[in-house]
Amino acid sequence: MNPGRILTGLRIDVLGAGVVGAAIAFGLRQLGAEVRIKALLRLGDPGIQARPDFASAYAAALIMPHSVAADTGPLFAISQDVFLRLAAQKAAGVRIQTHFELWEDDRPDPWYAAWTKDRRPLGAQSDPSPPLRPGAATLNGFVCTAAFVDMELYRPWLDGQLAKSAIPVERVALRDAPAAVSACDVLVNALGIGAEAVFNDVGDSHLLRGVLLRFPTPEEWRGRHGAPLSYNYAAINADGAPGGDVYFYPRARSLVLGGLREPGRLNAQGDFVGDGVILPTTLVQGVKLPIAMIDLNRVLVRQLTARDLPPLAAAEVDVGYRFLLGRTGHPQKKLGWSADGARFDALGFGGAGVTLSWGAAAEAMAQIAARHQRGRFALAEMGELLAAGLLDAPIS
Numbered sequence: 001m002n003p004g005r006i007l008t009g010l011r012i013d014v015l016g017a018g019v020v021g022a023a024i025a026f027g028l029r030q031l032g033a034e035v036r037i038k039a040l041l042r043l044g045d046p047g048i049q050a051r052p053d054f055a056s057a058y059a060a061a062l063i064m065p066h067s068v069a070a071d072t073g074p075l076f077a078i079s080q081d082v083f084l085r086l087a088a089q090k091a092a093g094v095r096i097q098t099h100f101e102l103w104e105d106d107r108p109d110p111w112y113a114a115w116t117k118d119r120r121p122l123g124a125q126s127d128p129s130p131p132l133r134p135g136a137a138t139l140n141g142f143v144c145t146a147a148f149v150d151m152e153l154y155r156p157w158l159d160g161q162l163a164k165s166a167i168p169v170e171r172v173a174l175r176d177a178p179a180a181v182s183a184c185d186v187l188v189n190a191l192g193i194g195a196e197a198v199f200n201d202v203g204d205s206h207l208l209r210g211v212l213l214r215f216p217t218p219e220e221w222r223g224r225h226g227a228p229l230s231y232n233y234a235a236i237n238a239d240g241a242p243g244g245d246v247y248f249y250p251r252a253r254s255l256v257l258g259g260l261r262e263p264g265r266l267n268a269q270g271d272f273v274g275d276g277v278i279l280p281t282t283l284v285q286g287v288k289l290p291i292a293m294i295d296l297n298r299v300l301v302r303q304l305t306a307r308d309l310p311p312l313a314a315a316e317v318d319v320g321y322r323f324l325l326g327r328t329g330h331p332q333k334k335l336g337w338s339a340d341g342a343r344f345d346a347l348g349f350g351g352a353g354v355t356l357s358w359g360a361a362a363e364a365m366a367q368i369a370a371r372h373q374r375g376r377f378a379l380a381e382m383g384e385l386l387a388a389g390l391l392d393a394p395i396s
């Protein structure tokens, strides 16, 4: 059967228009379903940075599964492949770059290392030198080729793909399950942090508060070798205690510094109640963040780019919440049918919702097609369909 007709006639409501809901809606439409989105906020909305509960407004966004459940490798592989191919589509704001994953202690490689592209040890002659904190006793890690998503460009581009695919978006604030459930054959729940207020069976969850320092720049910052690059760097103090886990991601018109993952929850008023930040902190424009996010990044960025960070007063400070299921320190995600079988959940992508979005779409496509007995499909096959659709290639 023509893949574009697999789900013809199936009416699907996708709740949520963040990176996950938008990718799933696009994928199901590619299979021919009649897709409609219901959501309060859209990726193309102006001013969304003022809403920390809309995680997609905050993603940095490197395509690497940081701060997420460790069973997401296959989703990462599909998504990474789609993003690497999307780099050919200039308007999408995706590029391919050298990325360093670095740490000073002797921890093993992270679980996702094996899924990265072109992973190689530090020190290859063809790679730029990794940044090194002065005083660091050792440096461990690896270099890889990563996709990087410039969210300032990608958000409106992805939002535009919905219109291009004739997916209507109904702007609505859902209050409870009855309001969310409507006349459709399949309900997809991609409400992110908002899912808990609508459905009462979401289960344990927690947040990781993040802060980004965003410096507007007239042009993209590049490494000394002339090409864009990025790092994640975990330092340790002389006593072996954590000294900051920071990152640097340059975009076309800004550069982003990060380095905070504070566990916590929202209270009944919707305010964040955190477990505290273990590192020494400072206030920047009234927002508490680890000093290392500024001081350590300043040193590392200078080494990589031969440039000094702009003055702090020029920074915009964005606060966002990464939403995870399960208990703190034991992250889980849900990508499948709810226990009562009434809906398909796509939730809990923590610090990696952009990274996993196309993999999540592929999984939703395969599972929904299987349930409606329209066929059995491998994730990779769905990934191919997504890439073809996004690159406007004809589907054979």
Ligand SMILES: Cc1cc2nc3c(=O)[nH]c(=O)nc-3n(C[C@H](O)[C@H](O)[C@H](O)COP(=O)(O)OP(=O)(O)OC[C@H]3O[C@@H](n4cnc5c(N)ncnc54)[C@H](O)[C@@H]3O)c2cc1C
Binding pocket: 015, 016, 017, 018, 019, 020, 021, 022, 038, 039, 040, 041, 042, 053, 054, 055, 056, 057, 058, 059, 060, 061, 062, 063, 064, 172, 173, 174, 175, 190, 191, 192, 193, 194, 195, 197, 198, 209, 210, 211, 212, 319, 320, 321, 322, 323, 346, 347, 348, 349, 350, 351, 352, 353, 354, 355, 356
């Ligand atoms: C500081 C920070 C840095 C990050 N960096 C990265 C990174 O480098 N790479 C990466 O892959 N990921 C990163 N992430 C994670 C990423 O941003 C999230 O995982 C992802 O955006 C989650 O997308 P989502 O679509 O599931 O949810 P959301 O983006 O939160 O979207 C939820 C949608 O549901 C709608 N909604 C919710 N409740 C209701 C309701 N009651 N009624 C109607 N609509 C509702 C919202 O309006 C929205 O449309 C980062 C996150 C933060 C906070």
